[in-house]
Amino acid sequence: MLTGCFTSKSFVNFEVLEPALITYPQHVSNTGFLNRAPVVRNKYSNVNSLATDSHTVRTVDTIVSNNIRKGFYEASQLTETGYMDEIPFIEARRNDTIGQTDVFDFNKRERLLDVYSLDALIALEYYHLQLTRSYTYFDFFSGEYLQEFRLTMETLWRLYVNDSIAPYDEYLGIDTLYYYNRSNMPREEYISVTSVIRAGSADVGFRYGIRHIPLWMEVSRVVFRGGERELLQAAKYTDRGEWEKAVEIWKVMTEDTSDRIAARAFHNLAIYHELQDDILKAHNYADRACGLWKNRYIKNYKQQLDQRLADQEILLKQIR
Numbered sequence: 610m611l612t613g614c615f616t617s618k619s620f621v622n623f624e625v626l627e628p629a630l631i632t633y634p635q636h637v638s639n640t641g642f643l644n645r646a647p648v649v650r651n652k653y654s655n656v657n658s659l660a661t662d663s664h665t666v667r668t669v670d671t672i673v674s675n676n677i678r679k680g681f682y683e684a685s686q687l688t689e690t691g692y693m694d695e696i697p698f699i700e701a702r703r704n705d706t707i708g709q710t711d712v713f714d715f716n717k718r719e720r721l722l723d724v725y726s727l728d729a730l731i732a733l734e735y736y737h738l739q740l741t742r743s744y745t746y747f748d749f750f751s752g753e754y755l756q757e758f759r760l761t762m763e764t765l766w767r768l769y770v771n772d773s774i775a776p777y778d779e780y781l782g783i784d785t786l787y788y789y790n791r792s793n794m795p796r797e798e799y800i801s802v803t804s805v806i807r808a809g810s811a812d813v814g815f816r817y818g819i820r821h822i823p824l825w826m827e828v829s830r831v832v833f834r835g836g837e838r839e840l841l842q843a844a845k846y847t848d849r850g851e852w853e854k855a856v857e858i859w860k861v862m863t864e865d866t867s868d869r870i871a872a873r874a875f876h877n878l879a880i881y882h883e884l885q886d887d888i889l890k891a892h893n894y895a896d897r898a899c900g901l902w903k904n905r906y907i908k909n910y911k912q913q914l915d916q917r918l919a920d921q922e923i924l925l926k927q928i929r
Contacts, residue, residue: 617835618906619844623884624827628923630820631778634770635926637728642681642696643721644674644733645713647703651738656802672803673736673810677764680811681731684818687825697725709735710765715774722771729777731821734765736813740805745790754792758800760809761785766817780820784813823927828913830880831906833873837862840873856881863897872902876910888917 633640648670678698699721703709713732722730743757761784768778786809790799800808834844839862843855855877862874875898882891892914899911 617833617840619832619834620829621832621847621880621884622827622829624825625917626823626924627826628920629823629927631768632923632926633729634777637770639727640696640729640731641699641721641725641727642678642733643699643701643713643730644678645701645703646674646733646735647706647709649706649735649737651740653802654739654741655744656740656742669738669806672806673738676807676810677733677736677814680814680816681818682814683811684815684822687819687822696731697727699725699730706735712776713767713769718769719771727771729768729770732767732769734767736765737763738806740802742802751791756790758788758802758805759785760788760805762809762813764813764817780817782813782817784809784816786812823924830883830910830913832877832880833906836873837870843877852881852884868901869904872898872904872907875901876907879910879914883914883917888914888921892918 648666650666651669682696701721713730713734718730722728739761741759743755743759745754745756747753748755762782764782764784766780766782767776770777788800788805788808832844832847834840834847839858843858846852846855846858859874859877859881863871863878865871865874875894879891879894879898882888882894892911895907895911895914898907
């Protein structure tokens with residue numbers, strides 16, 4: 610899709626697959642989700658409807674645990690593989706809150722891996738939750754009466770792989786989320802303390818889940834389209850989606866005696882081949898463009914392709 614025309618340049622926007630933040634070892638095929646978080650008494654300020662007796666603590670813990678897991682699994686909907694839908698859930702809760710940051714005992718961990726025929730465990734080590742609810746106040750900016758909920762959740766996650774004493778990966782997440790009731794909302798749509806905890810927990814699980822999967826992200830590239838008659842003609846073709854005709858023009862322009870004109874043509878050819886997902890060829894054309902003309906757009910694009918080439922190597926390890 611070609612958008613954002615301005616004088617001698619335009620933007621082409623498309624999606625690229627970026628690698629997951631976590632790359633599993635090559636020998637890992639089967640992974641489990643382990644909840645070993647202890648039941649904790651969380652902090653609730655100005656939430657009068659939420660008592661802290663043992664029964665309520667258990668109820669809140671069930672809501673949090675179930676929705677963290679739900680959010681984690683929902684992250685797999687962003688991929689075509691549904692990878693995390695296949696991850697079995699294991700619960701081995703701790704009875705006390707002492708040593709929450711301690712690494713899971715190696716022997717116990719290996720027994721779990723063996724029983725469930727797994728190579729790795731994604732473990733929720735603990736969660737802490739703090740919830741505040743404001744009194745209703747008038748917001749002059751929006752002209753509405755508001756009630757604000759602020760939910761802060763701290764979670765510690767570790768990834769354990771078999772035959773390794775130390776965790777393969779560790780992630781401490783601290784998320785602060787805001788929810789509002791507004792005076793113009795229908796009463797039946799008003800959120801409650803329980804719905805805030807439910808939605809916030811799912812969001813925290815989702816945020817951690819996407820660290821494990823490659824994601825499609827939209828990028829924007831600059832295409833040269835003016836200054837020379839040939840570039841203007843090529844731009845008419847790209848505007849109509851006839852990129853192959855534009856490519857023929859750009860190929861001829863790469864032989865121009867002007868380094869600037871040739872560099873623009875090489876740059877545009879690089880864009881075309883990236884659209885075809887031929888990153889190596891795109892990188893080669895961008896490198897030639899950068900060698901001819903030190904233009905900031907060309908230089909930035911070369912750096913973007915450097916990163917994409919590095920990402921391709923990581924993706925090959927992740928998608929197997």
